[in-house]
Amino acid sequence: MPMLRLVRATRRFGRRGVFTDLDLEVAAGERVLLAGANGSGKTTLLRCLSGTLTLSAGQATVAGHPVGSPAARQVTGVCLAPEQGLYEQLTAHQNIAFVARLRLPRRAVSAAVSGIEEELGIARYASLPAARCSAGMRARISIARSLVAAPALLLLDEPGRSLDEEGRRSLWQTIDRRPELTCVVASHHADDGNRCRRRLTLTAAG
Known part of the structure; x- marks a missing residue:
């Protein structure tokens, strides 16, 4: 069973088609780059995969579960x-702990949060309110929240946009430690593309 499967997936906003009849199968542990110009539908597709936006037609499943279902959300980091x-x-x-408490057994929360903070270099400012964090710090925190519950599928939209070189390296080192993790990333950054074995290029409608 593929970790992620799309069958004739279509999304429209009114009469404007974003993507149409998209077929895709992604095995566990694969990394897929979503490429394409701004406005080509990369973020829209990720939102559909996360369940925050519904498809106009077609089907999408995560580990065999319909996207957006409780079972799919449980194994998806966004x-x-x-x-x-x-x-x-x-x-x-x-x-980070807020998300961990929603998804993990209570006894596992503390170790999971501490572990991901260390991996992503957050421990040194973990006590700082988010409002006082830089854009780069905030990006690391958001990435940590998406990984803290050990998802099977990770969806990332321009994760390195606010990260410096060290931050991007830390991100991919964290992903590399999880060879079973399926990753779909939308990015214009060359290094992100080099980290992915597959590429799906979307074309802007019209």
Whole structure:
């Protein structure tokens, strides 16, 4: 069973088609780069895969479960806006722990949060409120939240946009430690493309 499967997946906004009849199968552990110009539908596709946006037609499954279902969400880590979506008044640690508590057994939360903070270099500012973190720090926190519950599928949208070279290296080292992790990443960064074995290029409608 593929980790991710699309069958004639289509998304429209009104009469405007974003992508049409898209077929894709991604095995466990594969990395797929979503390429294409701005406006070609990369973020829209990731939103459909995460379940935050529904397909207009076709089917999409994660580990055999319909995208957006509780079972699919449980195994999907999502980071679609690395610098946004954090709870501003909570610390970096509290932001990560919030997600961990929703997805992990209580006894596993502390070790999971501490582990991902160390891997991504967050421990040194874990007590800082998110509102006081730089864009790069916020990106690391958002990535940590997407990984803390050990997902089977990771969806990333321009993860390195606000990361410096060290931050991008830390991100991919963290992913490399999880060879079973399936990763779909939308990015214009050459290094991200080089890290992926497969490429799916989307073309802007019209």
